[in-house]
Amino acid sequence: xxxxxxxxxxxxxxxxxxxxxxxxxxxxxxxxxxxxxxxxxxxxxxxxxxxxxxxxxxxxxxxxxxxxxxxxxxxxxxxxxxxxxxxxxxxxxxxxxxxxxxxxxxxxxxxxxxxxxxxxxxxxxxxxxxxxxxxxxxxxxxxxxxxxxxxxxxxxxxxxxxxxxxxxxxxxxxxxxxxxxxxxxxxxxxxxxxxxxxxxxxxxxxxxxxxxxxxxxxxxxxxxxxxxxxxxxxxxxxxxxxxxxxxxxxxxxxxxxxxxxxxxxxxxxxxxxxxxxxxxxxxxxxxxxxxxxxxxxxxxxxxxxxxxxxxxxxxxxxxxxxxxxxxxxxxxxxxxxxxxxxxxxxxxxxxxxxxxxxxxxxxxxxxxxxxxxxxxxxxxxxxxxxxxxxxxxxxxxxxxxxxxxxxxxxxxxxxxxxxxxxxxxxxxxxxxxxxxxxxxxxxx
Amino acid sequence: xxxxxxxxxxxxxxxxxxxxxxxxxxxxxxxxxxxxxxxxxxxxxxxxxxxxxxxxxxxxxxxxxxxxxxxxxxxxxxxxxxxxxxxxxxxxxxxxxxxxxxxxxxxxxxxxxxxxxxxxxxxxxxxxxxxxxxxxxxxxxxxxxxxxxxxxxxxxxxxxxxxxxxxxxxxxxxxxxxxxxxxxxxxxxxxxxx
Numbered sequence: 001x002x003x004x005x006x007x008x009x010x011x012x013x014x015x016x017x018x019x020x021x022x023x024x025x026x027x028x029x030x031x032x033x034x035x036x037x038x039x040x041x042x043x044x045x046x047x048x049x050x051x052x053x054x055x056x057x058x059x060x061x062x063x064x065x066x067x068x069x070x071x072x073x074x075x076x077x078x079x080x081x082x083x084x085x086x087x088x089x090x091x092x093x094x095x096x097x098x099x100x101x102x103x104x105x106x107x108x109x110x111x112x113x114x115x116x117x118x119x120x121x122x123x124x125x126x127x128x129x130x131x132x133x134x135x136x137x138x139x140x141x142x143x144x145x146x147x148x149x150x151x152x153x154x155x156x157x158x159x160x161x162x163x164x165x166x167x168x169x170x171x172x173x174x175x176x177x178x179x180x181x182x183x184x185x186x187x188x189x190x191x192x193x194x195x196x197x198x199x200x201x202x203x204x205x206x207x208x209x210x211x212x213x214x215x216x217x218x219x220x221x222x223x224x225x226x227x228x229x230x231x232x233x234x235x236x237x238x239x240x241x242x243x244x245x246x247x248x249x250x251x252x253x254x255x256x257x258x259x260x261x262x263x264x265x266x267x268x269x270x271x272x273x274x275x276x277x278x279x280x281x282x283x284x285x286x287x288x289x290x291x292x293x294x295x296x297x298x299x300x301x302x303x304x305x306x307x308x309x310x311x312x313x314x315x316x317x318x319x320x321x322x323x324x325x326x327x328x329x330x331x332x333x334x335x336x337x338x339x340x341x342x343x344x345x346x347x348x349x350x351x352x353x354x355x356x357x358x359x360x361x362x363x364x365x366x367x368x369x370x371x372x373x374x375x376x377x378x379x380x381x382x383x384x385x386x387x388x389x390x391x392x393x394x395x396x397x398x399x400x401x402x403x404x405x406x407x408x409x410x411x412x413x414x415x416x417x418x419x420x421x422x423x424x425x426x427x428x429x430x431x432x433x434x435x436x437x438x439x440x441x442x443x444x
Numbered sequence: 445x446x447x448x449x450x451x452x453x454x455x456x457x458x459x460x461x462x463x464x465x466x467x468x469x470x471x472x473x474x475x476x477x478x479x480x481x482x483x484x485x486x487x488x489x490x491x492x493x494x495x496x497x498x499x500x501x502x503x504x505x506x507x508x509x510x511x512x513x514x515x516x517x518x519x520x521x522x523x524x525x526x527x528x529x530x531x532x533x534x535x536x537x538x539x540x541x542x543x544x545x546x547x548x549x550x551x552x553x554x555x556x557x558x559x560x561x562x563x564x565x566x567x568x569x570x571x572x573x574x575x576x577x578x579x580x581x582x583x584x585x586x587x588x589x590x591x592x593x594x595x596x597x598x599x600x601x602x603x604x605x606x607x608x609x610x611x612x613x614x615x616x617x618x619x620x621x622x623x624x625x626x627x628x629x630x631x632x633x634x635x636x637x638x
Contacts, residue, residue, distance in 0.1 A: 098582070098598045100606065100614075101623050103506065103564060104631040106585065110510040111534050112634055113500035115478060352484065423503050427587030430505070 031170065035207035044216045044368070048344070051367050055132055055343060058148055102430075132343050134366060159365050167212045167364040174208035175261075179268040181205065186271025195301075198272035199250045206247035215369040216344075217244055224375035225249050226304040226334035229297055231326055234336040235398055236308035237316040238349040239356075240363065241338055244373065251306035252276060252296060256283055274302055290329060297331045304334065309391065315348040316340050318405035322395045324387040332378045335394050337402035341370040374401045451476060461525055465532035465551055475531065479524050489521040490514075505585045509564045517569070533560045536633040555620075557632040562619050572613035575599055 034040055133155045181201040188194040210217070225248075226232040232251060234241060245251065253275045257266060266277055276296060282288050296302050309322035316339065327333065340347045345366025349359050363369065376397055381390045399405065451473050452458055462472060480486075482494045495511040496502060504510065514522045514530050522530075535552040549556060565573045565581055578599045586595065606614050606622040614622075 098602060099626075100565075100602065100619060101561075101626045101631060102585070103581065104561060104626075104628075106504055106506045107510060107561060107564060108534070108632060108634060110501055110504040110507055111531065113498055113504070114482075114495065114510075115475070115531065115634065423505060423507075424587055426503065427505055427585065428589055431586045431589035 027166075027169070031211050032173070032208060035211055036204050038203065038207060044211075044214060047214070048216050048368060048370060051344060054151075058133055058151060106426075132367070134345070155367075159367070163214070164365050167214065170208055170212035171360075171364070174205050174212055175265065177208065178202075178205035179265055182268045182272035186268075195273065201272060202250055202269075203247065206243055209243050210247045213240065213243075213363055213369050214367075215240070215244065215371070217248075217370075218372045219248055220372065220374045221377075222248075222375060224334065224377050226251070226336075226375075226378075227332075228302060228304060229300050230304045230332040230334050230378065231293075231297065231329065232304050232306045232334045232336055233309050233322070233326060233394060233398075234306070234338055235316075235319045235402065235404065236310045236313055237338065237340060238313055238347045238359075238363075240347055240369065241308065242306065244338065244371065245306060245336065248373070250303050252303040254278075254293070254305055254307055256280060276305065286325065290325065293326070294329050294331075297329060309395075313349045313351060315350075316342070316404070319395050319399040319402075322391040324391050327381065327391040327394070328387040330381060332380050333390075333394055334378050335376040335398050337374040337376065337398045337404075339372050339374075339402040339404065341372075344368040344370045347371070372402075376401055455524065457525070461528055465528055466535060466538065467528065467532065472528065475528055476524065479527055489523045490527065491521055505587065506564065506581070509567070509581075509584070512567070513560065513563060530560075533557055534632060534634045536635065537629045552633070554628050557628050558620055558623065559616070561632065562616050565614075565619075572611075572615050573619065574613045575603060578602060578614075 030041060030043065133152050178201070181204075182198070185194060185197045185201055188197065232245070234245065242253065246253075250273075252273070253269070255266070255275075255277060257263065257277045257279055266275070269275055270277060274296070276292055278289065278292075293305060296305060305326075307326045309326055310320050311323050312320075314320050345363065345368055347363070347369055354362070379390075379394055379397070381387070385393075452469055455461070455472065455476060458472060461467075462469065467475070479490070482498070483490055484494065484497070492511055492515065495514065501507045501510065514527065516526075529551060532551040533556060537552055537554060538550065562573070563569065565577055567577060567580070579595055582595050582598060603612065603614060606618050608618050608621070609615075
């Protein structure tokens with residue numbers, strides 16, 4: 001009996017051995033080597049085009065009622081201001097004074113915001129117009145035919161059975177190489193050779209990571225790429241933003257020192273070229289942070305700093321308030337706009353819902369990450385402009401280029417409380433209407 | 445209605461809810477999504493802090509009162525049914541609803557909308573808006589922008605005009621009478637799309 005099994009045993013081993021070799025050779029030739037040299041076979045773009053065709057097919061198969069209008073129509077009279085609304089209220093009554101019905105306005109506004117508000121929806125994933133065959137984006141699609149389910153099933157097989165293992169392998173390769181190679185480069189004496197090697201090593205490893213996510217990126221206006229002695233600012237949607245930008249140019253990263261795997265990567269990276277890692281305690285000290293950033297920027301030989309001024313991940317439909325810290329330093333700012341195409345995979349990291357590992361798993365089991373990066377022309381602080389105004393100007397430029405809504409709201413509102421000053425604004429407006437008019441009355 | 449989504453089936457007593465409130469299935473689903481989005485910790489009910497986290501509501505001068513309207517006295521949580529029932533007050537009045545003799549008044553009737561607004565004033569729920577309660581509301585809506593005297597004169601004038609039985613307070617009937625000419629449907633309705 002046992003001798004009967006042996007030939008099959010060795011046959012299976014041989015088959016396994018061959019398939020592994022083939023697998024790794026293909027990997028090397030089609031993915032890793034192009035990453036090293038920064039060229040592309042165009043396989044990913046072909047993949048993207050076929051996905052688009054697939055989505056079009058699924059849309060035809062899908063029958064659904066479009067639930068994606070806003071649930072309520074605010075501002076019945078198209079952006080009537082508070083004063084106009086209250087005057088409207090008063091029409092027909094003799095005196096413009098306080099009326100018991102004035103409370104209705106505030107009441108209705110309040111309930112409208114309970115049903116739907118501008119801020120909360122920026123912190124949940126953007127909704128899609130039609131289904132992209134991922135379970136996680138299936139909200140309201142009720143009527144799913146068997147053919148579509150079959151397509152979906154095939155999609156699951158391809159994504160989890162083929163793409164995910166491939167991507168995980170690449171990710172490990174990329175990160176591993178990053179750590180090892182930057183440590184080796186760190187052994188070189190400081191000088192042009194070291195900088196050159198460090199640039200090449202960083203670029204290569206980031207490119208492998210890009211392929212690990214099947215990220216298809218279109219860079220626009222590369223003539224505006226950030227140069228040494230400046231700060232690059234971009235809108236923030238996910239931790240992947242860093243990899244996307246860093247695979248096209250070399251930057252000095254800024255961040256807190258982490259423990260664990262992240263810490264290992266950070267320590268290795270800083271051996272090859274100067275990144276700025278802060279201890280937890282140092283982060284609170286704004287002067288210290290500003291000083292280190294200015295020192296770095298003043299040194300022409302050091303790479304441009306990459307900063308995300310929103311301070312937190314937003315869902316890529318809008319740009320929220322920029323923190324003014326990086327705009328106070330007084331050097332050239334290179335704005336960059338990043339816009340993801342949500343059809344292929346949602347890149348937004350909802351840190352309150354998903355942890356990092358879960359998020360990466362989501363990323364690697366989506367179809368692809370497709371995004372566009374626009375390099376905007378450099379901006380500097382103008383005469384008589386303070387840091388906040390400068391920050392808002394840069395933010396508006398980024399929002400315009402990326403086609404995102406430009407919001408006043410602070411990303412920190414995700415976690416913090418609204419400032420009293422907003423409530424006072426409303427009270428001021430209302431009192432002007434009331435008291436202002438009673439003064440007129442007493443005068444007449 | 446042929447296709448029912450699995451979400452709709454997950455909500456208990458959803459048929460009764462739709463009947464009582466007049467919301468369509470699509471609305472219920474959207475409100476359920478909103479409920480879940482507000483219920484960040486996934487407890488299945490909302491507490492005052494969940495409402496407080498809505499920034500636009502925190503900015504509203506009478507935000508606290510509106511939040512209070514969702515919680516019955518003594519209760520600290522709001523479940524989905526109560527949430528929807530309260531929001532139903534703000535549905536536009538159904539003009540062509542047949543008047544069945546024994547059916548209860550719909551939640552979004554003119555009278556019920558007025559009752560909702562009344563309770564925003566009448567915090568101690570004694571059925572009357574006292575001078576003090578009126579002053580408190582005025583103070584919330586006007587903040588520090590007016591003096592105490594101005595507030596008091598506004599309050600006195602309002603009570604004088606509305607208080608018909610001269611008991612220095614405004615009852616619900618007096619409230620309703622003073623707002624006879626006001627288009628309640630327009631001011632106290634939100635247009636829910638689809």
